[in-house]
Amino acid sequence: MINVSENTIVQTSPSDNVGIVCHALGVRKGALVRKDIVVAQDIPMGHKVALLEIPEGNEIVRYGQVIGYANTNIHIGEWVDEQKMTLPQPPDLESIPLNHNSSDDSKEVQIEPLAGYTFEGYRNADGSVGTKNVLGITTSVQCVAGITQFIAQKIKQELLPGYPNVDDVFAFNHSYGCGVAINAPAAIVPIRTIQNIAQNPNFGGEIMVIGLGCEKLRPERLLPAGDNNGDSSILYLQDEAFSGFEEMVDGIMDMAEKHLKKLNARKRETCSAADLVVGMQCGGSDAFSGITGNPAAGFAADLIVRAGGTVMFSEVTEVRDAVHLLIPRTATPEVAQKLKNEMQWYDDYLEKGMADRSANPTPGNKKGGLSNVVEKALGSIAKSGTSPIVDVVAPGEKIRRKGLNFVATPASDFVCGTLQLAAGMNMHIFITGRGTPYGLSMVPVIKVSSNSTLSNRWFDLIDFDAGPIAFGEKTIEEMGWELFHLILEVASGKQKVAADRLGIHNDLVLFNPGPLT
Template identity: 35%
Template sequence: MEYQDLTPVLVLNDSDNVAIARRMLTQGTVLGGSIVAKSAIPAGHKVSRRSIQSGEPILRYGQIIGFATKDIEPGFHVHLHNMALGEFDKDYAFCAAARQTDYLDTPATFLGIRRSDGRAATRNYVGILSSVNCSSHVANVVAEVFKRNPFTGADPLAEFPNVDGVVALTHKTGCGMTGGEPLNVLRRTLGGYARHANFSHVIVLGLGCEVNQIGGLLEDQRLAGRVRSMDIQTMGGARKTVAAAVEFVRDVLTESNQVTRQPIPASELIIGLQCGGSDGASGVTANPALGAASDILVRHRGTVILSETPETFGAEHLLTRRAVSREVGEKLIALMEWWDAYFKREGAIMNDNRSPGNMAGGISTIVEKSLGAMAKGGTTNLVDVVKYGETVKGPGLVFMDTPGYDPVSATGQVAGGANLICFTTGRGSVFGCKPAPSIKLASNTPMHERMKDDMDINCGEILSGGESVEECGKRIFDLILRVASGERTKSEEFDFGADEFAPWVLGATV
């Protein structure tokens, strides 16, 4: 769909009874025909196109996003004050919309790094992982030894231009936790990072007495021989561990530096799709544009990962229709049932999964947020549904079970093999995800102009009619290839990406 009409509002589907404000609308603005705005309506927010009776469904994208809580006349602002979430039947229609993918005969290429085991990398880091929070400080001290000083310009890696950096990825768990699924999730996450193609070498640092014993981690994730490991108690304390770990990094830097970028098919790209700090325009501009880029990548036999399970609630029936098999569709429904039980156990409701920024930006219900968020996945078949941090295999659209919280969600995607992240935002998120580069896509022009140092692409021209969704999607795809080839993103220029490492914490803290 192209948005070349410069009327004050956008109508996303002919069946919708609300439209979306392109810009801030003042009272009296003519919206079309005899309809005028009855009050000021912020950009990205909803306005009624016709009379809506109390209890009647509110339709956006041609889908139910909630129900009117009072009668709404044409031209009125539609938001939290006059609509709410409600129950409605969904037809899963497994596989009904699945269709054969139109693959391209000659895939595009990017300049990537080919590892000795054949995998493709987009970056070349040396990684320091902590098995437990108790070894986090030591890991960070080691990484600091190799960090460029922004004030003096001193660069310990100046002799190793092909090494993107030495990064410590630490977390707040690993002990005081129960076994079973909580420990399995942590180990699966750490294992995914330890094996990640964007790391040339990895060292794991522990304390020695934690629940997440390094020996158990290496055995469980089959990492023996792939990583170096040390624990502080055995090494004789923090200082000695730092000295030994620094020596290890210095020893491997020369080998790490011996890489050459070469043409690699785009089929070997695995892109994690994220949105955070969403607004009412996200589901109109950045998310569908990223969806268009996802469709292009899949046609090149690449893989995209859609996640954030609580932010798919209410829209899951649209994904089950695209599932390649009933089994894949039912795996997604099983996730929804798990999350429903999880929310109830915690005394929460699914509709609470909206941030204050989301609501200020015009998102009224979790279903509205979900419908906009899932647009990132494009229109191709759903080929698989996987656990958090589980290895992703394509090509095509894969759904990974993750929370909606961006750092936790993206951490799972990278653990699953994502070698690049695309992140849409309407309010303005600043996020990195080492060792994978993170591309930021702004949903509206004012925020893009305000936060130019953090945004890589402005998708806001779609709102003003200056660009179609498809044209913006092509720009995103072209940038994906350039970033995969080594072009630095805005978040990389500001050195984001280490502190955002956040494995999903499940179970009791004991």
């Protein structure tokens, strides 16, 4: 429950000893808040004010959880920022019990079903459903990236107008494929990412693979096992049948036209909300993200799960410090152990790279009021809602189960989005407090603003303003339902998101922990 004072100070939990400044102009030194607290200095919007005396060494509490320890005496009304806090240790993975859901660990948590909600989507032969109808072009090696960019533009200009049911042409270029240790254990991460992105439901199975010819990663490996479309879906630029660049281009254009004809025959049909596969992600977060945007997205996530659909949340480094709150939500002890394993894998990965979690948050996050990664993590997990976690998916793998999944990814926006695409998402929710023009060509990206100041300033870039929650103007439940209905409208193609309307689409970025050679 969020308590909002008449002076716009938000306290996220009754046990918190700090509050968040909501007013767009912040609060000035000498202002009276909570009727009995005099602000000791100017405090910007989104930053923390001490609601109680916090002696040196004592806990600083937000969300009812310890986010740090005071490294100096903090008085009532003072600004509490990262300079006054010591970062606590992360939860010890070994000491967290595997499951708290039931005395009978064999029983999974049941959720109340939500029936009758549908959207208009593109049903595929494998049972998946697309929310867009996109011609996908991928590569087996970065060497051909220049020609795929060239050809994508040529297809858009010369061929796409003749196929009105096809939404877009997308070239997935990447830095992998050659000069790499292709059989190293960690190489499976980028390889299966490319493989699984090619199977994303918005491509409708009509993927094209452009190879060079001498690369280590063979194009045939990128098509699904048993796929018999190799001759019509793979083209090698080194094929001796081509004489010069123009013949290569003509060959690709001929291949594209065959795929466009098949995609153009696809029609939207009524599909259950159970066919949604929604990726939840936040980037450019601020102190409001965990109060407004993420909880509203989390409520919508619960509605999707209740409707029989699939939701994924990610970002290991922004989950690690709140994992003790997630493990009790896992459906079985086996899922709990998988979640621990992914946390440990990433701990080891960071240690090998001589990095640690203090590198997160970013300067922009801190300017938005997030003092450290613990505070960021506690707000980040709110977008997962309250549903049981039914499975944990390793980087680059596909979703296996309907319901709420943790899909392990780095926190980087571009890498996280890439891995969620590989997992099979057909809708993307992106929550931001500082602002980002982030968009993806392959799936619609609904950008949610955590505060109305950003939404008003970026009126043509933000799709959904969750800011009213901070002032008590709307509840998390009300905004969660609004977001749920918006997801159905966008998935049906009835409403375009800002990124698609403006043509703003980010490159995809592989997570490649494998060695180069």
